[in-house]
Amino acid sequence: MNVIGFKEAKCKNCYKCVRTCDVKAIMVKNEQAQIMNDKCILCGHCLEACPQNAKSFISDLDKVKGYLKDNLPTIISIAPAYLGVLKYNTPGQVITALLKLGFTMVRETAEGAAYVTREYNRLLTEGKMENIITTCCPSVNDLIEIYYPSLTRYMAPVDSPMIAHGKLIRKEFGHGVKIVFLGPCISKKREAESDPRTVGYIDAVINFSEVKQWLLEENIDILALKDTPPMNPNPMVNRLYPISSGVLSSVVATKKDGAADGYRKFYVHGIKNCIELFESMERGEVSGCFIEADLCNGGCIKGPAVDRAAISRFKVKLDMEEAIPKKPITEKNFYERAKDISFHKVFVDRSPKDPLPTSDEIKHILRKIGKTKLEDELNCGACGYISCKEKAIAVYQGKAELTMCIPYMHERAQSMANVVLDMTPNIIILVDAEMRIVEFSGAAEIYFHIPRLKAREKYLYELIDHTDFEEVLQTKKAIMGKKVEYTERGLTTLQNIVYIHEQNAVLGIFQDITKEEELNRQAYKIKVDTIEMAQKVIDKQMFVAQQIAGLLGETTAETKVTLTKLRDTILNDGIDQPHKKS
Template sequence: MAIIDFKATKCRHCYKCVRNCEVKAIMVKDGRAEIMPENCILCGRCLQICPQSAKTLVSDLSLVKGMVEAGEKVVVSIAPSYMGLLKYHTIGQVRCALMRLGFADVRETAEGAALVTAEYAKLLSEGAMKNIISTCCPSVNALIEKYYPQLIPYLAPVVSPMIAHGRMIKQQMGADTKVVFLGPCIAKKQEALDPRHADCIDAVLNFNDINRWLNEEDIVIEDCEDTPFERMNPRVNRLYPVTSGVINSVVATQSGQDNYRKFYVHGESNCIDLCQSMVRGEITGCFIEMNMCSGGCIKGPTVNDRSISRFKVKLDMEERISHDPVPEEETAPVLEAVSLNKVFFDRTPHDPVPSEEEIRQILAKTGKMRPDDELNCGACGYPTCREKAIAVYQKKAELDMCIPFMYEKSKSFANLVMETSPNVVMIVDQDMKLLEYSAVGEKYFGKTRAEALQMYLYEFIDPADFQWVFDTHQNIHGKKVHYPEFKLDTLQNIVYIPEQNVVLATFIDITKEEEQARLEYERKLDTIDLAQKVIHKQMMVAQEIAGLLGETTAETKTTLTKLCRSLLEDGSDNGGK
């Protein structure tokens, strides 16, 4: 099932998503981007930075509405980030507003976080793991399973708060209960579909979905009654969506000390840097809170409101939320009834690896014969030319994604035309300033290319036709223009180019053809003159004979005159002016 959808008509030769994808999980085919699900970690970065909004998130809103309309028992598990992303006076108003949509109950995912916290505290007290990486973020889990499988032994073998809460709700309210997770994360959609914890979560919505639904029903959260949450008070576990929230929850929950150093890391590149450091063996004896989103879940990939400051939200939540732990007597019974264990496994994408010779061959196709030719500009989306060549071999990238190469290629073709074309080529702007002028122009107009590019068209030829094309946006094709001062005859095509607001003209030299036509015309005139003289002489003779025979010469005269006129007109059609 696709999580992120592409609008192919909007995506074209941009590569911004490739440049911003830290794991290069985007394939470019025919100039358009396509996500490779087996490589993607669903961080949502491509969704956030797409300038054409060509990528959209597939929504479960219709599915959830259908569940509610069908009368099913649907319960919302709302992520604690709601406290920084929704507008309300009391948290009870949030519960009331969602209940008005038809949900059977609204519960806080932080209840599940309390169970996960207890499991983390247990792992810390046992001290058996060399390092412990929190497993709340499904994008982090996917990053490690797909790209750093060596670190799988460090992943805490515990499900995320969403999965823990889903199991908890179904255990308490019945297996037929439909659980809908509400939060800012898109990776949760894939996590809900994971066979390792099937049937825990039935649908995933984000806050944009729920706000749209509330607007459709004219429900304003701030106008709703205060309807407090009825179940467990998650207390400190509501801090999970802000940086250091997991660590604060674990520290508050621990009953004793442990020997683990604790720190948090957030943001795609920082998470990757840490993974690489851990692979090198540089990190030991640590409990690490990892979150793929910079600033934590409160700035997840579906949070579009630029007015939301992750710094202000973090400060407000840390000030407003109780730092007290959930008492063990509240979590212990649930932990006995609900399994939170999770097994992680190697999901490394097996891309084909080219040989050194194959890499060099691909590089050569874009003009990179030597290492010095490799600019490593990153415009294609890959940090080095070599990595881009490997991506081409793996069919993730295309040769023409190399912008410097394509620029030089187009420039060389343009120069080739301008330097070798037997025809005069000119490009002028709306002020009649020459922007381009082919080398052959010097032969006809006596202006070198360097001189012409400093001039205006009207300084050496009449620009009237050019101006007409500019004014009317209509093109001129096959017009004969004579330049007596240059002893030049041309056949001209003048075309308006709207994209650049310029006029392109090609002048074909037809001087020899026109001179030949003029000579032919003159020969025909001489022939006709001679014919007229013959006719006149013959007419005189015919008149004398007619006088003797009593006949008229009118018919003969008419026929010969038509012949002369026909010859003259034929000559005019074949080159006459």
């Protein structure tokens, strides 16, 4: 299923999402970015990075509103991150707000986290695993299963708090209720709705940003509401799950009698830190550790579905640790409700089996973009890949396109422009708003007897009259098909001068018509000579006509009129005279 959607019309030749994606789960095809669902870990970084807002989270909000509109009993499981993300005077005001939206019951996901904590403590006590990586974060789970499958043996075989809570609610209320998860994460949607190991326990996933907007539309002000107590037993320390070290705090606080288990404990947050750790673990450099892993820097309170700029993870961590006691659950029968529920989950190798090119195939691809030598491989990263070789592999696998190499395309564009400037027989001159010469074609070098580099150091009026160029710059109206003669250069041109809006520049294209004009002048001379001969014939005819006027009568006048028209027709069939400029 798709969790992130793309608007194709807005996505073109940017590659910022590719550069941002640490696992390169974005394919570019026909100049459009596409998510590769089997490789995406749903960190949400591409959503933040996209400058055109071409990517969007595919929402379940309308589905949830549909449940409420149809009066279906709907229970919402609210992630403990709400304690640091939403604005309230007392936490119970948030519960009241959700009830006013129409939810039948509001339960805290931290309730499910308590059962996850218990499972972690069981694994620690058993001590059978060399390392234990927490599996609360679906994005971390995806990262390991897809990209570091050798580490799946270290993944705690335990459900996430969301799924654990869904199982608990489903047992209590059956399949007649709808269960909605509210949190800061987008990867929960895939875990809830398309992972065959966990599907069926959560019916829909919405996030805090969506609920904030929903409350605004319904004119519900959390701060103005009365307090409603939680509708679940107090999960105590397990409310700390969404902050960094929150899982460790829960595990340590819940451990019976503070017994030692022999595992070193630490937490790692942020995708780059997770990748660094997992690479180290693959090399066998980490052992005997219990590791809290979260893909978002600062934990779930900085999830991709949260306005991260408006939240200080340090302040939230301090506030939540101060407000939430690091104490275990005290309710006597808390765990009895789930005695028949299995929170076991098996993690597997889901790594993609992409074909790898040979070294010769990589070289062949690199040659196509002008990289024939090692020094040609700039490894600039503009395409999104860390090296030209990695980009070539992506091209081979159909994930990237040759044209994504920006230096190559720049050189190609420059070379094509130079070919046009060098090979065209026309004089091409481009000037900026100050009449400084920007481009100067090969033909212009020949006609004006100045090299291109020298010409680009000059203003147009240093070479020719710039009046027409100035007029086009001011009026933004083109001058087309104007004949201009440069007498001292022996050159006659047919000029098209146009304004270029994008660069606020003026482009002149001059066609050399000197030979054509000379031929026209010669043809005109022949016509004049012919006219003179015709005039002599007319004069002679008139003389003869006068002698035989009596005989010809009115035909004489008709002859004169006809021959005169012939003469005028020939004379008027001349050529346009060009403007003369120095």
